[in-house]
Amino acid sequence: MTLLYTDPIFLRHETGKHPERAERLVQISRQLQRVGLPERCELPTWQPVSAERLARVHSLEYAASVQEFAQNGGGRIEEDTVVSPDSSQAALHAAGAVCDCVNRVIRGDHRTGLCLVRPPGHHALQNSAMGFCLFNSIAVGARMATAELDLDRVLIVDWDVHHGNGTQDAFWRDEQVGFFSIHRWPFYPGTGDTHETGAGPGLGTTLNLPVEYGTPRKDFLALFARELAAFAQRFQPQLVLISAGFDAHRDDPIGALGLETEDFAELTKIVLEIARVHAGGRVVSVLEGGYNTGVLAGCVDLHLRELLAADAVK
Numbered sequence: 001m002t003l004l005y006t007d008p009i010f011l012r013h014e015t016g017k018h019p020e021r022a023e024r025l026v027q028i029s030r031q032l033q034r035v036g037l038p039e040r041c042e043l044p045t046w047q048p049v050s051a052e053r054l055a056r057v058h059s060l061e062y063a064a065s066v067q068e069f070a071q072n073g074g075g076r077i078e079e080d081t082v083v084s085p086d087s088s089q090a091a092l093h094a095a096g097a098v099c100d101c102v103n104r105v106i107r108g109d110h111r112t113g114l115c116l117v118r119p120p121g122h123h124a125l126q127n128s129a130m131g132f133c134l135f136n137s138i139a140v141g142a143r144m145a146t147a148e149l150d151l152d153r154v155l156i157v158d159w160d161v162h163h164g165n166g167t168q169d170a171f172w173r174d175e176q177v178g179f180f181s182i183h184r185w186p187f188y189p190g191t192g193d194t195h196e197t198g199a200g201p202g203l204g205t206t207l208n209l210p211v212e213y214g215t216p217r218k219d220f221l222a223l224f225a226r227e228l229a230a231f232a233q234r235f236q237p238q239l240v241l242i243s244a245g246f247d248a249h250r251d252d253p254i255g256a257l258g259l260e261t262e263d264f265a266e267l268t269k270i271v272l273e274i275a276r277v278h279a280g281g282r283v284v285s286v287l288e289g290g291y292n293t294g295v296l297a298g299c300v301d302l303h304l305r306e307l308l309a310a311d312a313v314k
């Protein structure tokens with residue numbers, strides 16, 4: 001049974017007319033209910049992330065400053081990122097969801113999980129918010145896995161249309177967490193060129209696949225499948241995490257890289273197969289971007305169906 005993380009706290013990160021708004025999760029939830037997917041999943045309760053776990057990725061001074069900014073009423077914490085009074089709590093619950101999901105998957109009760117959280121996380125830096133993100137939930141979950149669960153190699157696959165610069169930064173010199181990103185190029189945030197491959201002990205554990213606008217879908221999928229298989233063969237992950245953004249969809253108002261809804265089922269299958277071969281099928285997926293709310297809901301529906309199908313296979 002796939003683990004599914006949802007909670008009303010994520011709707012209380014209020015951003016007004018910003019594209020990263022609560023309506024995204026409302027539409028996803030409505031779609032999943034309509035097709036009866038939540039009742040096929042386990043819906044855990046969990047705690048917000050602890051300071052100890054958060055501190056492996058963010059400075060606690062930064063975390064405190066987000067909390068204070070939110071409690072003082074919020075506003076724009078940086079150019080692109082809106083904060084409301086409950087945003088810090090929502091972000092702490094988002095990182096907590098990823099940690100809880102990773103814990104349960106490694107314990108072996110479940111093989112796959114999906115965290116439908118917001119704000120997203122993959123642009124967030126050690127000491128600052130960026131690009132709609134406050135705390136880097138997937139990075140916090142990956143660090144917990146290597147620090148507390150005895151894992152030596154965790155792979156983060158990021159197919160959000162934007163480069164996950166925050167995640168890349170967090171693991172730039174880290175040999176235990178691999179980062180594999182496919183993204184539109186040139187595009188926000190400007191990082192993610194092929195020569196960015198990590199440093200020191202982490203040299204070679206970062207792989208970037210920049211893709212130009214206009215690249216045919218079939219080429220995108222073939223590139224992703226081929227490069228991910230080769231990277232995973234080298235890295236031998238014991239757990240695979242997905243920064244699942246759906247903003248590479250052709251109808252996304254912010255990203256758009258020509259993908260169709262069904263392509264996200266294909267991307268999911270490719271990652272699940274990598275996880276089956278190397279990581280005992282263990283996959284934890286975390287929602288990042290996706291800003292056409294109707295399209296997003298359809299994509300998440302197909303994504304979750306694949307996670308469910310994989311979890312059911314003995």
Ligand SMILES: [Zn+2]
Binds near residue numbers: 160255288289
């Ligand atoms: Zn994005």
